[in-house]
Amino acid sequence: MDAYAFLASVREKRPLVHHITNWVTIYDCAQVVKSLGASPVMAHAPEEVEEMCGLASALVLNIGTLTSEVVDTMKIAARAANERSIPVILDVCGAGATSFRDRKCVELLDTVHVDVLKGNRSEIARIAGRQVRTRGVDSLHVTGDLGAIAFELACERSCTVVMTGTEDIVADSAQMLLVRNGIEQMTHVVGTGCMATSVIGAFVGASPADPTLAAAAGLSCFGIAAELAGAQYTGPVAFKQRLLDDLYCLDRFQVDALQRVVE
Amino acid sequence: MDAYAFLASVREKRPLVHHITNWVTIYDCAQVVKSLGASPVMAHAPEEVEEMCGLASALVLNIGTLTSEVVDTMKIAARAANERSIPVILDVCGAGATSFRDRKCVELLDTVHVDVLKGNRSEIARIAGRQVRTRGVDSLHVTGDLGAIAFELACERSCTVVMTGTEDIVADSAQMLLVRNGIEQMTHVVGTGCMATSVIGAFVGASPADPTLAAAAGLSCFGIAAELAGAQYTGPVAFKQRLLDDLYCLDRFQVDALQRVVE
Amino acid sequence: MDAYAFLASVREKRPLVHHITNWVTIYDCAQVVKSLGASPVMAHAPEEVEEMCGLASALVLNIGTLTSEVVDTMKIAARAANERSIPVILDVCGAGATSFRDRKCVELLDTVHVDVLKGNRSEIARIAGRQVRTRGVDSLHVTGDLGAIAFELACERSCTVVMTGTEDIVADSAQMLLVRNGIEQMTHVVGTGCMATSVIGAFVGASPADPTLAAAAGLSCFGIAAELAGAQYTGPVAFKQRLLDDLYCLDRFQVDALQRVVE
Numbered sequence: 001m002d003a004y005a006f007l008a009s010v011r012e013k014r015p016l017v018h019h020i021t022n023w024v025t026i027y028d029c030a031q032v033v034k035s036l037g038a039s040p041v042m043a044h045a046p047e048e049v050e051e052m053c054g055l056a057s058a059l060v061l062n063i064g065t066l067t068s069e070v071v072d073t074m075k076i077a078a079r080a081a082n083e084r085s086i087p088v089i090l091d092v093c094g095a096g097a098t099s100f101r102d103r104k105c106v107e108l109l110d111t112v113h114v115d116v117l118k119g120n121r122s123e124i125a126r127i128a129g130r131q132v133r134t135r136g137v138d139s140l141h142v143t144g145d146l147g148a149i150a151f152e153l154a155c156e157r158s159c160t161v162v163m164t165g166t167e168d169i170v171a172d173s174a175q176m177l178l179v180r181n182g183i184e185q186m187t188h189v190v191g192t193g194c195m196a197t198s199v200i201g202a203f204v205g206a207s208p209a210d211p212t213l214a215a216a217a218g219l220s221c222f223g224i225a226a227e228l229a230g231a232q233y234t235g236p237v238a239f240k241q242r243l244l245d246d247l248y249c250l251d252r253f254q255v256d257a258l259q260r261v262v263e
Numbered sequence: 264m265d266a267y268a269f270l271a272s273v274r275e276k277r278p279l280v281h282h283i284t285n286w287v288t289i290y291d292c293a294q295v296v297k298s299l300g301a302s303p304v305m306a307h308a309p310e311e312v313e314e315m316c317g318l319a320s321a322l323v324l325n326i327g328t329l330t331s332e333v334v335d336t337m338k339i340a341a342r343a344a345n346e347r348s349i350p351v352i353l354d355v356c357g358a359g360a361t362s363f364r365d366r367k368c369v370e371l372l373d374t375v376h377v378d379v380l381k382g383n384r385s386e387i388a389r390i391a392g393r394q395v396r397t398r399g400v401d402s403l404h405v406t407g408d409l410g411a412i413a414f415e416l417a418c419e420r421s422c423t424v425v426m427t428g429t430e431d432i433v434a435d436s437a438q439m440l441l442v443r444n445g446i447e448q449m450t451h452v453v454g455t456g457c458m459a460t461s462v463i464g465a466f467v468g469a470s471p472a473d474p475t476l477a478a479a480a481g482l483s484c485f486g487i488a489a490e491l492a493g494a495q496y497t498g499p500v501a502f503k504q505r506l507l508d509d510l511y512c513l514d515r516f517q518v519d520a521l522q523r524v525v526e
Numbered sequence: 527m528d529a530y531a532f533l534a535s536v537r538e539k540r541p542l543v544h545h546i547t548n549w550v551t552i553y554d555c556a557q558v559v560k561s562l563g564a565s566p567v568m569a570h571a572p573e574e575v576e577e578m579c580g581l582a583s584a585l586v587l588n589i590g591t592l593t594s595e596v597v598d599t600m601k602i603a604a605r606a607a608n609e610r611s612i613p614v615i616l617d618v619c620g621a622g623a624t625s626f627r628d629r630k631c632v633e634l635l636d637t638v639h640v641d642v643l644k645g646n647r648s649e650i651a652r653i654a655g656r657q658v659r660t661r662g663v664d665s666l667h668v669t670g671d672l673g674a675i676a677f678e679l680a681c682e683r684s685c686t687v688v689m690t691g692t693e694d695i696v697a698d699s700a701q702m703l704l705v706r707n708g709i710e711q712m713t714h715v716v717g718t719g720c721m722a723t724s725v726i727g728a729f730v731g732a733s734p735a736d737p738t739l740a741a742a743a744g745l746s747c748f749g750i751a752a753e754l755a756g757a758q759y760t761g762p763v764a765f766k767q768r769l770l771d772d773l774y775c776l777d778r779f780q781v782d783a784l785q786r787v788v789e
Contacts, residue, residue: 041399048363100574136567235771245498304662508761
């Protein structure tokens with residue numbers, strides 16, 4: 001895979017990425033999209049999401065601080081996206097922590113088509129029907145074959161499934177990729193998971209013909225920026241700043257040298 | 264114009280700036296006001312905005328993540344501000360992207376008096392009735408005489424109009440100023456537009472007798488801080504941090520040397 | 527007091543701290559908890575707060591951008607916390623600014639048990655029934671014996687009261703501690719007060735048997751990190767970043783050398 005080619009496509013096409021996301025990391029989700037050279041827009045009024053989504057190249061949904069009302073608005077936006085073949089990316093943030101989150105995720109998945117379904121190990125396992133728990137938004141241990149869980153869910157929902165972890169799994173019904181970029185210190189920073197979802201939104205928005213490859217390329221680039229930023233780790237907040245700025249500066253030489261995507 | 268004198272007035276009077284703003288940039292809007300030496304307060308419960316606004320020297324409204332309910336609350340706050348002659352600053356963030364935003368902006372402008380109406384080129388042109396679109400919150404190209412559009416809207420709404428761009432236009436029915444501070448890299452950072460609005464809020468709050476001059480002075484100081492911060496540009500996030508801190512440190516020598524306001 | 531022992535306990539137990547907090551500083555509240563080695567989770571849907579809170583070691587409530595609906599949700603979460611003996615920390619952010627805030631604080635305190643009640647001088651004095659005002663979220667001058675106000679309120683509400691200021695007062699009905707760590711520049715940064723509350727949440731979550739000592743230890747560690755970060759002060763935003771990262775790196779040597787808690 002040529003991850004840099006996907007990044008170059010984001011920078012060239014500058015996709016508009018419409019988000020209905022959580023209130024904790026909303027700024028960083030917008031900035032990571034901007035750091036990639038794309039355009040973020042955040043809008044959640046039920047009266048305007050259909051029109052806003054219609055302008056966009058991708059729709060990112062993140063249930064991190066969901067309410068019933070926000071999920072209803074997500075459905076309106078996602079329906080509009082489905083009708084226009086705009087890819088929908090859903091981060092099932094916190095699935096497995098409460099039955100309300102589980103129920104709302106299933107409700108979304110049963111109502112609209114999601115093109116990329118993304119979460120950490122216990123979040124994805126929970127949506128795949130496993131009896132696991134998530135500790136707030138932190139993954140707990142999941143037993144069994146992680147790749148099989150992702151693959152099974154991808155088949156069930158006819159979508160790309162992204163299961164993040166030490167190694168990220170990106171699967172659809174026809175292929176599975178392993179992304180081995182990134183460093184452990186990303187877990188010290190609030191919002192790296194949400195930012196990764198927005199990165200996927202920008203990459204899939206620029207390359208909608210192959211969401212699985214685009215998602216893997218996005219995760220690889222994000223992880224490479226983290227590796228570069230982590231070379232001089234002094235703490236999580238300085239690291240996050242450098243991660244975003246290294247992503248902004250990322251060049252072909254760096255991506256080609258550091259990319260670790262196993263197809 | 265002596266932009267530094269307006270900044271000195273903000274630092275001396277420390278105006279309280281009440282915001283009803285968007286959830287993306289709410290932190291940076293508060294911090295930019297604090298970095299100026301003023302006091303931000305964010306409050307949006309309909310039960311308290313009238314009383315909160317009554318304590319304040321300026322009211323900043325920003326529709327970036329508007330809902331019908333929040334706009335209703337903005338009206339309550341702005342009415343209270345109008346009654347007490349507290350200046351109201353409105354950022355028509357995203358006008359031109361959806362008809363809902365356009366409608367809500369007009370509704371606000373028809374219901375309450377706004378002292379400073381601010382947006383980028385396509386946002387202001389849209390509110391002035393031009394058939395232009397905004398790409399999410401990013402300005403699209405606007406044809407025609409930009410100064411004339413700003414002037415016409417200023418006369419129609421009896422207010423100061425701020426149209427930001429490579430060169431910022433600040434106009435009321437009697438005068439037009441051009442602010443030529445700032446650098447292109449500000450567009451790489453999420454929230455510089457929102458922060459500029461909060462800066463205007465602090466400056467107008469400290470110098471309510473002349474909102475047009477105060478708004479231009481605020482934009483000039485903000486742009487100068489960006490020029491200083493941009494001298495060592497390594498990426499958008501490090502740049503934003505230095506912009507806020509350079510604004511905090513800005514002195515008369517810097518402002519006098521770099522100010523570029525054409526009257 | 528051995529403040530470092532309390533910090534070590536946070537890092538070892540990694541308590542999950544459930545927040546229902548304000549939209550301005552929500553990210554920094556989450557990150558400060560993560561920087562301590564604990565786990566933050568933010569959730570405010572009425573349908574899930576009971577279950578989410580049940581997973582947590584502490585519940586942090588902050589009324590900075592309250593609405594009636596959010597306060598109702600806080601009650602549901604706090605009742606669940608009370609039933610399970612999970613400590614509840616309440617930041618009465620902005621009490622004294624509007625009668626709505628005062629009323630909602632009293633309503634919360636009359637409906638559920640709060641274990642740690644925290645605010646700045648005028649906020650706490652207002653909740654203790656004094657006729658003082660708060661300027662937005664900034665403390666105004668409070669006359670009289672501050673320790674007596676805190677002690678009286680602690681007795682009335684059977685809780686620990688934290689009154690922040692140049693010197694922080696931490697009182698319950700049996701003891702009073704003075705925390706003399708921290709620097710004046712913390713007031714230049716939006717959110718240091720909210721972050722301090724989240725720090726208290728993490729410390730009390732890890733050491734629920736003695737909330738008063740744990741709260742004082744948390745404030746001391748937070749203040750020490752600020753002293754370290756402030757040694758090279760160049761502006762509020764760079765300072766905030768170093769504060770969070772110095773907190774992450776804080777070791778026994780630093781805490782023992784700099785701790786200033788008067789029992």
